[in-house]
Amino acid sequence: MTLHVPSIHYLALLPIFIFFGAALVLMVASALSAKNFSPRLATSTTVLASVAVLVVTIAQWSYVAHHGATTTIAHALVFDDFSILATAVIAASMLLSALVAHDWAIRERVVGVDYHVLALAASAGAMVMAQANDLVVIFLGLEMLSLGLYVLVAFDRHRAASSEAALKYFLLGGFASAIFVYGAALVYGATGSTNVSSIAYFLGQNILLRPGLLYAGGALLLIGFAFKVAAVPFHAWSPDVYQGAPTPVTGFMASIVKVGAFAALIRVLLSALGTQMDTWRPILWALIALTCLLGAVVALVQRDLKRLLAYSSINQAGFMLLGVWSANVRGVAGTMFYVATYAPVVIATFAIVTVVGGVGDEHHSIEHYRGLARRQPWLGAALAVLLLSQLGAPLTVGFYAKYAVLVAALDAGGGALALIALLSAAIAAYFYLRFALTLYEESDHDDASRVAVPRASVVVIAVGVIVAVLFGLWPGPLATWAQHATLLFLP
């Protein structure tokens, strides 16, 4: 008997290797060093790894342009423009959130390299999700991402809320993962494979006389993803976890989980189950309508900024799902553009929340932000711009992101759904604008101290604002990349 070793395309795997390698190097180096490991060195390593991945993705992009997209390791991973763009967004998010975490760790006197090791491993998990071409591999990536995040959420030992949020996240996240993998098992039973392209091939060649098993499996997969992207009615964990987690971790979660989960969701729904579109689209329709509306309405009554942003991100997830529902090339590009621009904007927003939160990471009530723009004009204006971008105001990148997914939905005949999404955006506009105006109001306590903005956080906030404004005025290049980022297998 001979053992067949599948061929491995190392260029495709390089980003994952770099992140895991950096995590291992940090772990070993901190174990070997006698003194406390310098936080500056730890952050530099993470930043260096992220920059290296960004450079590698450029090389990958040109490789795929010349040699075409392909699969590797016996079709378990896929190497196409879509996975490359998702990887680049994950690396950029990792870079930005590492800088925010650096300032936070110094302020809160968190020592050690643990944060960076966990964040790098979680990002590598998100990359595995983005590249996965097999339901079991998606499950592995999902768990690598989630296990890192559970610990990161529990990272703040001074606040009871942090560990409580972690427990809540862990129990519900574990539940969602079990549901997902049970769905994978049922789909395997129905189609004879867990491989995305094999499933698509099987469903294209055969008509199932009793499709119950496949439908049950597909529904469970969808529920698992809905948990991860916090779509209503599977969103209950997200406000609590967003509030309880250390603020830099919240920003990290809001960006990276969305990129990984949406990449894998698109791959499963469009590549694997594309032939069953007529079955899953009505379910997704209801999910999107609920997600958009509930996210926007419940956000109106929040008094805590982190909870407000959690509901806002639920609303945004509804818009991202809109592109998936469209199930056409435009929709995929729209969702990709949305996720890619939302990530830096939301990280920068949470960078400001981290800075304003002050020592102990406590001051997150909306009241605390009254008059921020009068005390610190630059910081207030930056926050206002970031909020306007999430609202989708013209001249910000959020406008084009919403426009892209709405047009895709209209193309796919989803007029009513697009209208519901627009309505939710109008409701959301109310609380974004109300909060932005709060920033410019007279404060009762004018002696409220100004907060110091550390240098690395300034960089992150500036990048977020530049992305929001620059791509808002000039969305061309990024939109072109997103359009090129097509899937290898489309029905």
Place this chain on the structure above:
Amino acid sequence: MNVPAAWYLVVGALLFGVGAYGLLTRRSALIMFMCIELMLNAVNLTFVTFSRTLSDVAGQASVFFVMVVAAAEVTVGLGIVVAVFRRRASTSIDEMSELHG
């Protein structure tokens, strides 16, 4: 004795249901945690059964992945439970009131 494959699937589905029901109704973090493990084992049983009926070894290979993930979840999950327990000497989730859902 030859037991039809469908029975194994039914047992798997029942185990999964028991796990899901327990997770949603019990109030002790440790028991909820055990329920997740039960659900994952139901998944393993289902994978193995399908692997047998399809005469395909990939299903059995998937079981190892699920088992490894379950083991990793135990280490992380118990760590979090211990962290919470240290703070309030109880693992009942009813007593957690820092966050209002």
